[in-house]
Amino acid sequence: MPTSTERNYVASLTGLRGVAALAVFAFHYNVFNPGIRLDLSVPVIGWFLQFPLGFGFSGVDLFFVLSGFLLTLPFARAALQQQRYQPITRYYKRRILRVFPAYYAQLFIILAVGAWFVTWHEIDGKSLLAHLFMFFYIGPEPVRPLVGIWWTLPVELSFYLVLPLIAFFLRPARWVFLLFLCVPLSMLFRYWAASLLGEVPAQGIFLYASLLPGSLPEFLLGASAALVVQYCDLNSIKKPPPWVLDLMFIAGGSLAIMWLWNVVFAYRSTYWLGHWSMIIAPAAFGIPLSLMVLGLYWGSRLGRVLLANPVVYYFGLISYSLYLWHFVVLQQLEVVLGEFSLTLSRFPKFVLSLSLVVLVASVSYFLFERPFFKLGKRRST
Numbered sequence: 001m002p003t004s005t006e007r008n009y010v011a012s013l014t015g016l017r018g019v020a021a022l023a024v025f026a027f028h029y030n031v032f033n034p035g036i037r038l039d040l041s042v043p044v045i046g047w048f049l050q051f052p053l054g055f056g057f058s059g060v061d062l063f064f065v066l067s068g069f070l071l072t073l074p075f076a077r078a079a080l081q082q083q084r085y086q087p088i089t090r091y092y093k094r095r096i097l098r099v100f101p102a103y104y105a106q107l108f109i110i111l112a113v114g115a116w117f118v119t120w121h122e123i124d125g126k127s128l129l130a131h132l133f134m135f136f137y138i139g140p141e142p143v144r145p146l147v148g149i150w151w152t153l154p155v156e157l158s159f160y161l162v163l164p165l166i167a168f169f170l171r172p173a174r175w176v177f178l179l180f181l182c183v184p185l186s187m188l189f190r191y192w193a194a195s196l197l198g199e200v201p202a203q204g205i206f207l208y209a210s211l212l213p214g215s216l217p218e219f220l221l222g223a224s225a226a227l228v229v230q231y232c233d234l235n236s237i238k239k240p241p242p243w244v245l246d247l248m249f250i251a252g253g254s255l256a257i258m259w260l261w262n263v264v265f266a267y268r269s270t271y272w273l274g275h276w277s278m279i280i281a282p283a284a285f286g287i288p289l290s291l292m293v294l295g296l297y298w299g300s301r302l303g304r305v306l307l308a309n310p311v312v313y314y315f316g317l318i319s320y321s322l323y324l325w326h327f328v329v330l331q332q333l334e335v336v337l338g339e340f341s342l343t344l345s346r347f348p349k350f351v352l353s354l355s356l357v358v359l360v361a362s363v364s365y366f367l368f369e370r371p372f373f374k375l376g377k378r379r380s381t
Contacts, residue, residue: 015307018315027056068222194274252292
């Protein structure tokens with residue numbers, strides 16, 4: 001695990017990003033191909049294979065926790081050492097160069113090709129500005145993005161903007177105060193969103209409730225994990241033994257799965273309509289995910305085997321582009337295949353879909369992500 005004074009880079013966390021992106025892909029693949037029951041057709045491991053098809057949307061929550069953790073690491077270290085933070089202009093430049101190039105490339109490709117894309121529709125000047133600044137589902141007359149999964153982008157972007165402002169609280173006592181203040185306020189926001197929208201379809205309630213105020217606990221809990229590891233490092237507190245780290249990784253993942261299975265699935269008919277479990281979901285789900293991230297960062301052996309191997313690690317590298325393009329590719333594949341799609345058996349179709357998504361995501365990563373990401377690093381140096 002190479003280290004620097006500003007950042008610890010852990011391959012397992014990159015692999016975890018890849019798992020999150022693949023989970024979202026599996027969920028949307030099931031949307032286009034409903035009725036897949038691997039739990040009934042595949043012995044022994046069928047249930048584990050079926051899980052992402054039904055609960056893959058939780059990959060978005062994992063992205064939020066990871067963003068909170070990784071971005072907060074240098075801020076937490078500086079705060080605990082009572083040093084100046086990294087220059088804010090440099091921080092924002094790196095965030096812009098990391099997020100916008102691949103997104104703009106996708107946006108302009110969709111606009112240029114036009115009606116061939118299922119997701120395309122004519123947009124006016126207001127909508128174009130909203131797309132240029134990721135200003136979706138905000139305000140009294142919200143703009144719906146061309147690609148549905150883009151709703152997460154302004155949530156992430158909002159946290160990027162907020163993080164330097166809350167860096168003052170990155171001391172143990174101050175941070176506990178911030179958590180006890182923001183988590184209840186976030187729950188109130190989600191309750192308010194559900195109550196205000198009333199008869200709006202469940203998806204609309206969820207999208208509004210998941211804007212940054214509603215998703216903030218997941219970022220803050222990830223940031224809490226970053227504060228813990230930096231505090232332990234600076235105070236020479238030994239990290240837990242390897243078996244404990246493996247237990248943290250397993251326990252975090254198991255508790256998250258239990259939440260999804262015993263709560264989200266159990267209340268699926270009312271969950272997205274403002275059920276109490278939806279109100280507390282970011283905190284309830286963010287805690288076990290943060291525990292899992294802690295175990296991985298400190299060096300869980302099981303986590304390295306599962307997530308730091310070359311295949312999963314590569315999915316982590318292209319995870320952002322994979323997330324951006326997977327839904328569009330799945331839509332267009334149905335257009336290209338036409339009636340042939342109905343005759344194609346499920347396994348070959350899944351392999352074909354995943355292969356095309358990985359191919360497009362790889363092109364996006366190497367052409368639009370990586371060059372600008374490296375540019376941001378060179379400018380920082």
